[in-house]
Amino acid sequence: MTMAPGVLREAAVDVDAITENVRHLRALTGSEIIAVVKAAGYGHGAHRAAVAALRGGATRIGVSDIDEALALRRAGITAPLFAWLHAPGASFAEAVREEIELGISDIDQLLRAAEAAHGEQSAAVHLKIETGLSRNGIAPADWRTVFSEAARLERIGRLRVVGLFSHLSNTSEADDRAALARFEEGVVLAASVGLTPPLRHIAATNAAIALPEARLGCVRIGIGLYGISPFGDRSSADLGLRPAMTLRGAVAAVRRVPAGTGVSYGYDYRTERETMLALIPLGYADGVPRQASGRGPVSINGRRFRVAGRIAMDQFVVDVGDHPVAVGDEAVLFGDPTLGVPSARDWADAADTIDYEIVTRVGARVPRREVRA
Ligand SMILES: *Cc1c(COP(=O)(O)O)cnc(C)c1O
Numbered sequence: 001m002t003m004a005p006g007v008l009r010e011a012a013v014d015v016d017a018i019t020e021n022v023r024h025l026r027a028l029t030g031s032e033i034i035a036v037v038k039a040a041g042y043g044h045g046a047h048r049a050a051v052a053a054l055r056g057g058a059t060r061i062g063v064s065d066i067d068e069a070l071a072l073r074r075a076g077i078t079a080p081l082f083a084w085l086h087a088p089g090a091s092f093a094e095a096v097r098e099e100i101e102l103g104i105s106d107i108d109q110l111l112r113a114a115e116a117a118h119g120e121q122s123a124a125v126h127l128k129i130e131t132g133l134s135r136n137g138i139a140p141a142d143w144r145t146v147f148s149e150a151a152r153l154e155r156i157g158r159l160r161v162v163g164l165f166s167h168l169s170n171t172s173e174a175d176d177r178a179a180l181a182r183f184e185e186g187v188v189l190a191a192s193v194g195l196t197p198p199l200r201h202i203a204a205t206n207a208a209i210a211l212p213e214a215r216l217g218c219v220r221i222g223i224g225l226y227g228i229s230p231f232g233d234r235s236s237a238d239l240g241l242r243p244a245m246t247l248r249g250a251v252a253a254v255r256r257v258p259a260g261t262g263v264s265y266g267y268d269y270r271t272e273r274e275t276m277l278a279l280i281p282l283g284y285a286d287g288v289p290r291q292a293s294g295r296g297p298v299s300i301n302g303r304r305f306r307v308a309g310r311i312a313m314d315q316f317v318v319d320v321g322d323h324p325v326a327v328g329d330e331a332v333l334f335g336d337p338t339l340g341v342p343s344a345r346d347w348a349d350a351a352d353t354i355d356y357e358i359v360t361r362v363g364a365r366v367p368r369r370e371v372r373a
Helices: 015-029 038-042 046-055 066-074 093-097 107-116 140-155 173-192 205-210 344-351 355-360
Strands: 009-014 032-036 060-063 081-083 100-104 123-128 159-165 199-201 218-221 245-250 253-257 275-280 297-300 303-308 316-321 330-334 368-371
Touching: 009 015, 015 032, 015 046, 015 205, 015 218, 032 046, 038 046, 038 355, 046 060, 046 066, 060 066, 066 081, 066 093, 066 100, 093 100, 093 107, 100 107, 100 159, 107 123, 107 140, 107 159, 123 140, 140 159, 140 173, 159 173, 199 218, 205 218, 275 330, 297 316, 297 344, 330 344, 344 355
Parallel strands: 009 368, 032 060, 032 218, 060 081, 081 100, 100 123, 123 159, 159 199
Antiparallel strands: 009 245, 245 330, 253 275, 275 316, 297 303, 297 330, 303 316
């Protein structure tokens, strides 16, 4: 297949796949979906991922930080937005004005949220409780103090506590159940001081699928939106999900070379016989992990090849043997493996990482092109 003329490299994002993945996960979990579009929608584009997820029935959008939330608000997302990782000491005034719900991990953040409320407008918060991950979240020793203060601020109209939440470690089912039990203790304690928020949420994609008792009627779905499985032993297709991103480039040059030809920096690869080399215009600046040099898979004209030698900043080479490959042919690094191309997981394995990182790291230089199924 040939790439469209003039296109060097692109990440095609199938927004209908995102919509369908949300529909599928809603039906599977029977829960409200908070669609997590942090980090530029895991590389897919935050705004388009949010729009596609809302179309599929997500009711709330989750991001890591307030700047991500504000950008979505300014781009026209009117759905509830929720952000949970904050700059030390930053004012929450703009976030509250833009009706961004704040994840709150300590008393200082709680008081700053209340301060940001003005007039009729209270600050909407989700209290994050630490249940074992050792990241942020209110420490168990502080639960009573923070919950009581939140209840007081709610009574005087400064705050609305929309949710209680936490995050799981995915260490084992037993560890996740233990964290869930701690979470339930927090929920009971909160109720005892008068806090009974409408939402409780602890499951991300992994537990939303694998641990039904963690669903609690509301789940935060990140990687599943994009059609990628969070499980090492189950593929996207096993879960009924469709990968949304296809990373591809146009073969930029081909070259016939004799046996013994060195390829790319350091000549780590040498041709065994006379062969054809094809140049693929994606490199580590585009997020292609240099770690996968000599290993990463590429599909050209329905056939699978491997990177020959080192991945450079802008490009890498594949040895295509005697297979017909011409300038302009489409080289697919990863996409939906049910269509015969490599998966993000294949690249993750080649680079000793996880597929979350493979899609999220696709560089800003790669144009995203929206496609519909
Ligand atoms: C990133 C993140 C998620 C989404 O996790 P996935 O495994 O991608 O579904 C959910 N909750 C929090 C707090 C996160 O940071």
